[in-house]
Amino acid sequence: MSGLRERKKVRTRHALIEAALRLFTEKGYEQTTLAEIAAEADISPRTFFSYFDSKEDVLFFDAEARLRRAQAVLAGRRPGEPVADLLSRMVSDSMEFTIEDNDLHLSLDTQRTRLVLAAPALQARAMQVMLDSQTQLAWTLHEVFAGELSPEQAAAAVGAVVGAIKVAAMMVLLKGEPNARIEDAVKIGTTVALEGVRRLTPPRDSGDGRTGPESRRPRPCAPMPPPPAV
Amino acid sequence: MSGLRERKKVRTRHALIEAALRLFTEKGYEQTTLAEIAAEADISPRTFFSYFDSKEDVLFFDAEARLRRAQAVLAGRRPGEPVADLLSRMVSDSMEFTIEDNDLHLSLDTQRTRLVLAAPALQARAMQVMLDSQTQLAWTLHEVFAGELSPEQAAAAVGAVVGAIKVAAMMVLLKGEPNARIEDAVKIGTTVALEGVRRLTPPRDSGDGRTGPESRRPRPCAPMPPPPAV
DNA sequence: TGCAGTTTTGCAATGGTTGCAAAAAGTTAG
């Protein structure tokens, strides 16, 4: 089964991914041409498109794997486990997956984040990939909670969690604190989505309607630059 | 102030938008060339790019207006109003804004939704535009709730609400029920985000941990086609 | 070695996007 063909194909694929990642990081996404990537991987530019559908897609080569892993977590729902707990586990698992590749210089996700932040085309594609994954996850969740969650409810649940994390993380990134702060954002996003936005503002009487340890801070909020205009 | 120049510019802009919208709907996004759009608006293809940054952007001409309107709602927070209520008002207002243009044949949003669903490039751009808006909204929310919400919390709140609605709406669209069902999705998404994903699964004891009227249905869930594979 | 199936490649064409400098307007002062 693993003939020369198959092996060569994976090797070429890897070569393409690594070449692209390196070139993108070195010269920037837009400054890198397909021809250059192909040259690094010793294939003709034309052949690139039999490995990836577009220049952008090289960067998201692991999207499917991540999705499948998340789906596996959902499928592993424990008897009677609430949606919130299950989704929480899914998020944790995804974080672990991300951290697992801390082998080389910068972790893949760090590099990718920088690239995506810098190149609008990549940003757009990334958002699309995420929406796609979320839709699939919503279906899976709906199936796992058959009879308990309508498709729309499942979708809303997935969308709330992922959306909260996504925007919170983006917020952290737009300030200057790239590294570990993202984990804070993930935590905050998860909590807000699971416990509800309503819990964020204490009902102006009861002592503790707070969300969790991280909401201990109605903090003074250091001054920060306004976001770039649209 | 309103010289010939200014007036001509708005006229051309409108012409471009209408031409693009019509051509996209008639022949599809990808089948429509810039040259055709430009021709319809009586300008040279080159000039198109002094009106919009890309072919995709014509379709999202009102993104900034929508964002500003949403920001205005946030800025109009009533004294002591909780985040959840304010965001809820924002969503309602946005819906009204959408419905307001029910003048011509299909409402703009209906057309746009179809186009975005059909053309991957538009889908990606749409998601990017939304992320952008959400980031800005998060900042605004953070400012409106100065001292009460950290930037991350504000971002999580916005992300949860928009994310829940977005994915729930997408779910409705992926099935075949395009028209009024989207409003259901918006309602469900909003509730789930505001009240929290946790409220979705009743804690297997207390009678009513339900989310709202729409969660009355642990419904039998009519069979539906699986989502397209990644 | 030679056949059959698959992959790679070269080539040409399409179309979005950009930089640049000339041409065409529009605006304003005299």
Add this chain to the structure above:
DNA sequence: CTAACTTTTTGCAACCATTGCAAAACTGCA
């Protein structure tokens, strides 16, 4: 009304991603 100035439009050339097509190279197998 005209000249001088500013802004907008245009034409042109170039770059690059992407695609279809058919020839060429390669792999697996008899």
